[in-house]
Each structure stands twice: as structure tokens, then as C-alpha cells.
Amino acid sequence: MTIAEKQHNTALNTEQGYQLDSLDRNLINLLQHGLPVCENPFAQVAEEVNSSESIVIDKINNLLEQKILSRFGPMFDAACLGGAFTLAAIAVPEERFDEVNDIVNSFEQIAHNYKRTHEFNMWFVIATETEQEIAQVVNDIEAKTGLSVLNVPKEEEFYVGLYLPV
Structure with missing residues (x-):
């Protein structure tokens, strides 16, 4: 089992709420700067945080489910797109x-x-x-x-x- 998998499997839910592990923190910090524009962006992110693509996707989904992240997705400038x-x-x-x-x-x-x-x-x-x-x-x-x-x-x-x- 890799370090990232251990981190993924040992995130704690406590009475105070979801506890961020180091992978959660690394992902939140990294993704605030944007998602790479490439064929496999989550694989590239996984490489940057020493994890796997599936764990990165699971982590993001979990952060959304736990309401740590309120949304994850692109921000479009509607006016620039004619809207x-x-x-x-x-x-x-x-x-x-x-x-x-x-x-x-x-x-x-x-x-x-x-x-x-x-x-x-x-x-x-x-x-x-x-x-x-x-x-x-x-x-x-x-x-x-x-x-x-x-x-x-x-x-x-x-x-x-x-x-x-x-």
C-alpha cells in the first residue's frame, strides 16, 4: 500500500466533523491554482501529489460530499462568452x-x-x-x-x- 493510499484510507470522521488529511490539504492547495488543461488532468494532479488518479478523484468527491468544498468545476465569464x-x-x-x-x-x-x-x-x-x-x-x-x-x-x-x- 502506498503512502497516498494509507492517507486516503485513514481520513478521520470525528465528532467535530471531517478531518482533512495531508492529501486533502495538498489537493485543495494545488487545485486552487487551476486544473491542468491536458488529456488526463486528474492523472497529472495525482503525479504532482504522489498519488493515483482514482484516489484523487475519490478525494475530490469526498470533499464535496463532506461539504468541505462547496463546488468543483470551471468558472466561466458569461459576459465574455456573449451572455x-x-x-x-x-x-x-x-x-x-x-x-x-x-x-x-x-x-x-x-x-x-x-x-x-x-x-x-x-x-x-x-x-x-x-x-x-x-x-x-x-x-x-x-x-x-x-x-x-x-x-x-x-x-x-x-x-x-x-x-x-x-
């Missing part, structure tokens, strides 16, 4: 949060959705093919939830290059 996107928010009564969350997330145009401690406690990105479709999605969400959507379109873009080492 449109906007940031939106809703003030959701706490007792309805899960229900409204499910409604909002049922729209294929919702890129990601976050809970915040604020009067507007649900924030999400709407990505569509056209500006008009954004208005339609906002209207549809309002109709299905009975709540007003705050639409906050981008005025200026800043590249932050956020990296959070673990």
Missing part, C-alpha cells in the same frame, strides 16, 4: 431558508448560492445567455418564492486572485 450575469440577494425569513434555497437552486441559471449573516441572507449569481433572461429569472424566482429579489449587476470588475491555503 450575462448578475449578483442577486433575497431577505429570506429563517424558517423558510431551506425551502427558498431549494427553489433558487432549482434554476439552471443559478451559478452558486451562499447564506450570509445580513438582512439579505441569501446571495446568488444568475448567469444567462442574455440580459433579458436575467430579468425573467428574477421575476420567476420572485413568483415562486413570494419574496423580492435584489438585483446587483456588476459595474466594474476587479481580479482578486484569492488563494486560501489549508
